[in-house]
Amino acid sequence: MQKTYYDPKDLKDFGKISEWDQELGEKFFEYYGKVFEEGALTAREKSLIALAVSHTVQCAYCIDAYTSDGLKRGLEREEMMEAVHVAAAIKSGATLVHGVQMMKKYDKLSM
Amino acid sequence: MKSLAKRKNSLANPKNQIALFNGGVFANGELPTFKNKVTESNQYPLKPNKLEIFQVNLGYMCNQVCTHCHVDAGPDRKEIMTTETMQLCLDKLKESGATTLDLTGGAPEMNPNFRWFVEEASKIGVQDFIVRSNLTILRANKKYYDLPEFFKKHNVHVVSSLPFYKKGKTDKQRGDGVFDASIEALKELNKVGYGIEGTGLKLDLVFNPAGAFLPGNQNELEREFKSALKEDFDITFNNLFCITNLPISRFLEFLVASENYEDYMDELVDAYNPEAVKNVMCKNTISVDWNGYLYDCDFNQQLDLKVATQGKHLSDFNIDDLNNRQIVVSQHCYGCTAGAGSSCQGTISN
Numbered sequence: 148m149q150k151t152y153y154d155p156k157d158l159k160d161f162g163k164i165s166e167w168d169q170e171l172g173e174k175f176f177e178y179y180g181k182v183f184e185e186g187a188l189t190a191r192e193k194s195l196i197a198l199a200v201s202h203t204v205q206c207a208y209c210i211d212a213y214t215s216d217g218l219k220r221g222l223e224r225e226e227m228m229e230a231v232h233v234a235a236a237i238k239s240g241a242t243l244v245h246g247v248q249m250m251k252k253y254d255k256l257s258m
Numbered sequence: 259m260k261s262l263a264k265r266k267n268s269l270a271n272p273k274n275q276i277a278l279f280n281g282g283v284f285a286n287g288e289l290p291t292f293k294n295k296v297t298e299s300n301q302y303p304l305k306p307n308k309l310e311i312f313q314v315n316l317g318y319m320c321n322q323v324c325t326h327c328h329v330d331a332g333p334d335r336k337e338i339m340t341t342e343t344m345q346l347c348l349d350k351l352k353e354s355g356a357t358t359l360d361l362t363g364g365a366p367e368m369n370p371n372f373r374w375f376v377e378e379a380s381k382i383g384v385q386d387f388i389v390r391s392n393l394t395i396l397r398a399n400k401k402y403y404d405l406p407e408f409f410k411k412h413n414v415h416v417v418s419s420l421p422f423y424k425k426g427k428t429d430k431q432r433g434d435g436v437f438d439a440s441i442e443a444l445k446e447l448n449k450v451g452y453g454i455e456g457t458g459l460k461l462d463l464v465f466n467p468a469g470a471f472l473p474g475n476q477n478e479l480e481r482e483f484k485s486a487l488k489e490d491f492d493i494t495f496n497n498l499f500c501i502t503n504l505p506i507s508r509f510l511e512f513l514v515a516s517e518n519y520e521d522y523m524d525e526l527v528d529a530y531n532p533e534a535v536k537n538v539m540c541k542n543t544i545s546v547d548w549n550g551y552l553y554d555c556d557f558n559q560q561l562d563l564k565v566a567t568q569g570k571h572l573s574d575f576n577i578d579d580l581n582n583r584q585i586v587v588s589q590h591c592y593g594c595t596a597g598a599g600s601s602c603q604g605t606i607s608n
């Protein structure tokens with residue numbers, strides 16, 4: 148039994164998900180592939196968004212994959228770090244904005 | 259930075275590079291050898307098709323010392339082709355029926371007999387006469403300033419390396435000041451008509467990744483290079499070729515030192531594309547070194563893997579033997595067959 152929850156090699160085996168449910172697995176990968184095709188957004192822009200989201204969902208596999216993908220697309224480290232800060236700002240903002248709820252509830256209950 | 263040869267690094271000896279390919283993950287079966295992989299896809303042994311490209315390496319001297327260089331070139335390398343060998347090249351080129359002459363190095367322009375060779379070669383009338391120029395050499399010294407005009411006069415097709423359209427990544431891979439000098443050189447080439455529509459003077463750029471990863475999509479990168487160079491510097495060019503870094507020489511040194519070697523080889527093996535095997539450049543190329551020896555490609559040249567024919571030198575050039583030879587392969591070949599494939603003309607399969 149492996150001693151850690153994450154094994155970088157698992158990323159390479161992602162496709163095997165379809166082995167236990169071919170239909171849903173294939174549908175997922177088809178959808179995934181389509182999403183990242185060039186559309187109104189360039190593939191490069193999508194890669195940056197994916198990198199940022201990877202950080203907010205804190206998925207080690209995705210961070211690995213989209214850091215490499217960014218390098219391949221020629222993304223600069225400044226662009227990548229700014230994207231991560233956007234993600235971090237939204238995530239911390241989302242935490243903080245709930246403070247308003249706390250304040251209101253606090254005020255309401257307090258005499 | 260100095261060349262591996264100058265630093266007496268063990269990887270300066272091609273035998274040690276081959277030993278690395280034959281050991282570790284390839285010896286313990288974790289990764290399949292290139293030979294086994296090609297055998298699996300029923301493509302072994304690799305045999306050449308019709309010879310089209312005669313690629314001549316004029317020597318390993320270069321004004322740059324790029325960290326990824328597969329030639330281990332630099333100012334401290336003194337291997338330079340003589341005029342006698344150049345003459346032999348010209349004779350055998352005619353005999354071979356090749357339609358492309360491709361001059362490379364090092365910086366081929368630094369060979370003192372470079373101009374003589376270009377003048378003589380242009381008289382042969384090959385369809386495509388390529389000079390691989392690193393760009394900065396065109397601005398390195400006044401004696402090179404007229405090279406764009408000289409290239410134009412001999413209808414040379416210029417293929418130049420520019421790692422990126424921004425300064426940071428370029429200078430990191432190739433050295434400080436490389437980006438600015440390259441931009442200046444590109445402007446000079448544009449000025450005489452290179453890369454300008456309607457002139458027929460071709461200027462292609464070569465991109466290779468600045469690190470242990472594969473190049474992205476060639477078409478997308480070409481679009482980005484074109485718009486960025488146009489917008490920022492008013493520079494135009496014809497095509498962008500994406501070339502995968504093969505795990506040899508200084509790039510291999512980087513892979514080993516940064517502990518990326520196994521992961522990189524794993525990535526190359528993982529991206530193995532049997533379609534690309536059909537068009538690897540050794541199928542239509544013969545590579546000649548500064549000393550007149552023959553190889554399946556410039557990478558094999560750097561690994562001292564000479565052609566598997568009886569005659570291994572220009573002086574015993576035998577086109578029938580060469581056409582029937584078996585191509586010499588090792589694990590570095592995975593670099594040519596990964597993803598969309600890679601050759602001196604960029605990707606090789608869609």
Ligand code: SF4
Nearest residue numbers: 320322324327364392
């Ligand atoms: S990569 Fe090209 S420009 Fe750089 S050192 Fe090697 S031969 Fe010279």
Ligand code: SF4
Nearest residue numbers: 538540555557591594
């Ligand atoms: S490295 Fe040379 S011999 Fe190997 S596949 Fe590439 S071109 Fe052919």
